[in-house]
Amino acid sequence: xxxxxxxxxxxxxxxxxxxAGILVAIAIVMPLTVPIxxxxxxxxxxxxxxxxxxLLWVFIAAGLLAVAYVIVTREDRRRRAAVRGEGTx
Amino acid sequence: xxxxxxALAAAAAAAPAANGHRPVNWVALIVVVxxxxxxxxxxxxxxxxxxxxxxxxxxTLDEWGLGGRGFGTWVTWFLLGGDLYTAYTFVAVxxxxxxxxxxxxxxxxxxxxxxxxxxFILMSRLWSVSHRHGYVTPADFVGGRYGSxxxxxxxxxxxxxxxxxxxALQLVGIRAVLTVLGLGSNSNPLMxxxxxxxxxxxxxxxxxxxxxxxxxxxxxxxxxxIYIAIIVAIAYLPAHxxxxxxxxxxxxxxxxxxxxATGAPFGAVIPGxxxxxxxxxxxxxxAMALFMYPHSITGVLATKSxxxxxxxxxxxxxxxxMLGFLALLGYVAIKAGTQPIDTxxxxxxxxxxxxxxxDSFPSWFSGVALAAIAIGALVxxxxxxxxxxxxxxxxxxxxxxxxxATPKHEANVSKLVSLIVKVGALVFVLGLDQSSAINFQxxxxxxxxxxxxxxxxxxxxxxxxxxxxxVGWAAGILYGTITAYDVVxxxxxxxxxxxxxxxxxxxxTVYIGVTAFLLNAVIAVLGTLILRAFRVKDVADQxxxxxxxxxxxxxxxxxxxxxxxxxxx
Numbered sequence: 001x002x003x004x005x006x007x008x009x010x011x012x013x014x015x016x017x018x019x020a021g022i023l024v025a026i027a028i029v030m031p032l033t034v035p036i037x038x039x040x041x042x043x044x045x046x047x048x049x050x051x052x053x054x055l056l057w058v059f060i061a062a063g064l065l066a067v068a069y070v071i072v073t074r075e076d077r078r079r080r081a082a083v084r085g086e087g088t089x
Numbered sequence: 090x091x092x093x094x095x096a097l098a099a100a101a102a103a104a105p106a107a108n109g110h111r112p113v114n115w116v117a118l119i120v121v122v123x124x125x126x127x128x129x130x131x132x133x134x135x136x137x138x139x140x141x142x143x144x145x146x147x148x149t150l151d152e153w154g155l156g157g158r159g160f161g162t163w164v165t166w167f168l169l170g171g172d173l174y175t176a177y178t179f180v181a182v183x184x185x186x187x188x189x190x191x192x193x194x195x196x197x198x199x200x201x202x203x204x205x206x207x208x209f210i211l212m213s214r215l216w217s218v219s220h221r222h223g224y225v226t227p228a229d230f231v232g233g234r235y236g237s238x239x240x241x242x243x244x245x246x247x248x249x250x251x252x253x254x255x256x257a258l259q260l261v262g263i264r265a266v267l268t269v270l271g272l273g274s275n276s277n278p279l280m281x282x283x284x285x286x287x288x289x290x291x292x293x294x295x296x297x298x299x300x301x302x303x304x305x306x307x308x309x310x311x312x313x314x315i316y317i318a319i320i321v322a323i324a325y326l327p328a329h330x331x332x333x334x335x336x337x338x339x340x341x342x343x344x345x346x347x348x349x350a351t352g353a354p355f356g357a358v359i360p361g362x363x364x365x366x367x368x369x370x371x372x373x374x375x376a377m378a379l380f381m382y383p384h385s386i387t388g389v390l391a392t393k394s395x396x397x398x399x400x401x402x403x404x405x406x407x408x409x410x411m412l413g414f415l416a417l418l419g420y421v422a423i424k425a426g427t428q429p430i431d432t433x434x435x436x437x438x439x440x441x442x443x444x445x446x447x448d449s450f451p452s453w454f455s456g457v458a459l460a461a462i463a464i465g466a467l468v469x470x471x472x473x474x475x476x477x478x479x480x481x482x483x484x485x486x487x488x489x490x491x492x493x494a495t496p497k498h499e500a501n502v503s504k505l506v507s508l509i510v511k512v513g514a515l516v517f518v519l520g521l522d523q524s525s526a527i528n529f530q531x532x533x534x535x536x537x538x539x540x541x542x543x544x545x546x547x548x549x550x551x552x553x554x555x556x557x558x559x560v561g562w563a564a565g566i567l568y569g570t571i572t573a574y575d576v577v578x579x580x581x582x583x584x585x586x587x588x589x590x591x592x593x594x595x596x597x598t599v600y601i602g603v604t605a606f607l608l609n610a611v612i613a614v615l616g617t618l619i620l621r622a623f624r625v626k627d628v629a630d631q632x633x634x635x636x637x638x639x640x641x642x643x644x645x646x647x648x649x650x651x652x653x654x655x656x657x658x
Contacts, residue, residue, distance in 0.1 A: 005633040031199040034365040046334025
């Protein structure tokens, strides 16, 4: 590919990606840390902790991803504007 | 998803029962047939849905195989939901819960929770580079990134081989439904399999004409039906059978009983410390593998913008919640005393959820739920056959036999191959023992995970050497296959008895796919270091850093090349 590489986005800032990355990492690590939730109590509506904890993480993970999405898309918009020269930084 | 489950379920399914004869449930059957016909009509109309009149007939892979690359957030939500949460999953996860408890069944929940953070990170980059270069398959990307059609071939063949038994298992899902409806009694083998054959011929026909648009539209119907069935079941059944407390007590009692074949309990409601590593490696390994499957990537590449898949990573977990409750229906069936007896009189755990619906609800509503499962088999089967035939067309046929294939020729080959793929799956299920389909699907999960280093590392770095990746892939596949073969089912003494084995040098049991993946990754890193030490040149990368960030407003590479022609040959 010898056509010159024209960046599609401006340079990244570290902070937004670091924060989003931590949120995403939490959503991966917490549902996989079995020792903290492999127990029966406290029960919820008769359901052992093991089960409702994991179902709860469906919502928490989705929420964490939503926050990460807002952070990442905002930075993404800034970086594209920096290259395309539309709008302000 | 989740073939590991049934190996265990099969172990518990040996005891014969008195009588396998079932009368036909006409009301439920009529509901199923009506919904099936509705879906077939939608499938045939799909060829004209969102199709520009000039694109009628779907003469390119972008149109036929990726639905015009224009699906927005909602359509993608239905499409991927129908694609990833298959009928086989609906049947197999509760079956595994019913037969052997949490480790083999409920890991599907953390699996489908950690799946979406992984998708969130990886898939928008894959979308961007594929959008710019017009890649249709994961093997297209690998071929372009590493400039190696052999590595591309390895990814393509792995994808096809892993997908074929998966399609076959969708037939197993339909067959479970037909069995509880009273069809498929074993008096006449041809008549027993006829409904299955008809369903697949109709499916093949509208996939041929409508391409990816057909399953995308059908997925809407399927998902509405399945959500209705699950919400009603979860609202009604636990209370009807005395609440969750009693249900979990019944499950504990059944699973802690000693299995006469092994001398150990059937399973556990809450895994003991010995099962922790198996549990999380199964969840993580399966999550890493799922979006390496060609049918998942097809769903991603069919979206219209870079962020569509990220938005979907936030809303797709709703399906995981549904899957979790569906898994718990396996325990509800224990409490309800559901008897999943197959036509030959033996206990078949896969029938447990269809049977539970039939026992607990009026026939017409059971018909709706059973139709949801059956239609839920058609959507992924269609997408998988499209994805497998795209792999064949682009990375085997075009790369190795006909380099000058036009887009129209590619589309024609793909349409034809999609028919062959489906016939192959049908022959697989009708001709071979069902358990061999399950074994192959279990292996398929291990195999597809071995394409992870090539695809995912390629999204971030061009550092890896293509030959090192190829050797790592081969080592991972070899190790995974041998280790899986050596797992012997304690009850039946059959090979491929499950997907967990001791991590080498320890007694800790983990998912075989994860061990194979680690071996693969280590070899790829060491191999690259060694080749670099000998200064082996490996530069044939078609991609540029900017490609991985491109969004839908950036020009595609073909457009860039037109405006800025290559400076050197």
